[in-house]
Amino acid sequence: MKMKLSLISAAILSTSLLLSPVASYAKLPVAVNGQQLPTLAPMLEQITPGVVSIQVSGSKEVRRRADPLEYFFGNPQPRSQKRQFSGLGSGVIIDADEGYVVTNNHVIQDAEKMVVTLEDGREYEATKIGSDTESDIALLQIEADDLVEVKLANSDSLRVGDFAVAIGNPFGLSHTVTSGIVSALGRSGLNIEGYEDFIQTDAAINQGNSGGALVNLNGELIGINTAILGASGGNVGIGFAIPSNMMKNLVDQIIEHGEVRRGSLGISGRPLDAGLAKAQQLDVKQGAYVMQVMDDTAASKAGIKAGDVITSINGSDISGFHELRSKIATLGEGREVKLGIYRDGKVKTVEVTLDGASGVTATGEELHPAFQGAELENVQKNSNKGVEVTSVDPRSPSARVGLEEGDVIMQVNRQRVETIRDMNKIIESTQGNIVLGVKRGRESIFILIQ
Incomplete structure (x- = not known):
């Protein structure tokens, strides 16, 4: 079962945690034969101040099921009621000068008050600059001095097997650090969000990690933790993060326009699989197969044709149509991109200026x-x-x-x-x-x- 990381209510967080007695272990050496043992500590000391806890509260209307007895006795009650809610999530400071904090939209959705808590205990009420439901990204701003930002990595350069470190606020336990590897790239079709191009990781991610940082061993942000796969809502070794490049494209649009303005090619298509490649006698293994090109669109103006296979965007290979759709959408309206096109046994590069997606998809x-x-x-x-x-x-x-x-x-x-x-x-x-x-x-x- 796929699920979003749910917000944790104050009531849940106030319940007692059962802590097992800590065993007494022998002190581990810091070096062997004069060689320093590997540790993540120096990197984490530099970047954990850039990861924050976010506490939200507000009210939302909840519809209740009608009771037939109310109508029988002539005293029908309102079908909708306002209920108070509170929750916790995580966030990442991406611009210390401007006080920009990025998190997931589902962390702050419907919130009337958002309080950001820094590693040193300082608290600031945040203002929402903008958010996008379909990509599950939100941008907040706080007015604070001496902030630490987390530098962004180029997530397109990630490889399966690269080490990854997750930092966040699971179950209200602030600045919890877990580690693992990049398990897969370009995950889509999970029906978690409208636009999916996830990094999959086995670094432990739990409830409350939403909006937290996934970083590489250089302490650079490679993704925003957003979802887990598991029936219990706890870690099963399968977590998903929004790539940092995708996040940056969305945040840049929010800063410039106050909203996300998605890009569009104006095509319909499907993933290229072995059966389709064999039937069409195509000498490529993966990509987005173009089934139709709409009239007077970015694709038609660039000369893209039905039967083409789009293999890359700006030099980065794509695995299928879902990845193409997500990346094009998040690049934004008006962006110029270079697409790798396979046609008639040859690969060529086509330059395209993206349309706006409103009314197209x-x-x-x-x-x-x-x-x-x-x-x-x-x-x-x-x-x-x-x-x-x-x-x-x-x-x-x-x-x-x-x-x-x-x-x-x-x-x-x-x-x-x-x-x-x-x-x-x-x-x-x-x-x-x-x-x-x-x-x-x-x-x-x-x-x-x-």
């Missing part, structure tokens, strides 16, 4: 809660335009209402739609039920959303 929940778990994309098939459902999480609301991968939405409430923007405009003006006209293969069906 979207996650379902951006349009309506019932579409959560679906990914949508403008599509043009045989001169017919519509909104294609490119993926559906089988356990999501979108699956429960009846959407399937490959569906093309042609109508909303009997009004013709050609783009996500058309669809969103109609949904926003609708108060009641929504009826989708969907093309599924050769069939046309209607889906009712109440």
Whole structure:
């Protein structure tokens, strides 16, 4: 079961921890035959002041199930109530002069008050500069002197097997350090976030580590810890971090625009696998196979064609379409990128200026809660335009209402739609039920959303 690192309430943190008696161990030598033993201590002494604890509090509306007896006795109660909440997470200082602290969006979501605690015990109330739900990144700011920032590494240079160190606030135990290796790169399709390109690590990550630092042995930030895989919510040796390059692209957009403005190529595609490569007689092993290029988009203007295989972005290899989509989106609107394209047995470089993604691709929940778990994309098939459902999480609301991968939405409430923007405009003006006209293969069906 995949889950986000949940916020830890003050009530949970106040419960007693059962501590085992500490055994008396023989003192370990600091050197053997005159050679200093390896240690992470000097590096950690330099950077742990750059990792902070974040305490949040606020209130949010919670809908409750109606009790039929209330209506029977003529005393119905409000269906929604405000409830107070509190929680803890972690954060990383990335700019000491400006007081910028990066964390996960789910750490501070709905928070009315955010307090950042430094390693030396100083506390500051933070201001939110901006956040992005789909990539789970948030940027805070504090006004404080003598801050220590964590330098950023180039996460594109990471290799599987590189050592990794996690620093954070698990279970309220501030500045806890664990270590491991980079277990995998470019993890996606986990349905944890809308845009996924995770670093996987076996460094122990637990509840409260959200927003904390994943660093290399030089003390440079390689990722922001964000999620774990496990039914219990505790560490099972599989944790995920947002790469530092991806985080920096998102934060730069938040600083400049106050929001994330995603980039888009204007293509649909799929991962290149062995079967597809053999069928198409392609002499490449991995990449993003281009199935369609939309008219008047960044891809069409750059000369990208259906049947091309995109193998790299700015010189860095990509494993598949999900990684391409995430990296293009986070690079941002207007960015110039160099794509490696495999065509007719040769690889060439194509320069592309990215479009804005608004109205080209979207996650379902951006349009309506019932579409959560679906990914949508403008599509043009045989001169017919519509909104294609490119993926559906089988356990999501979108699956429960009846959407399937490959569906093309042609109508909303009997009004013709050609783009996500058309669809969103109609949904926003609708108060009641929504009826989708969907093309599924050769069939046309209607889906009712109440």
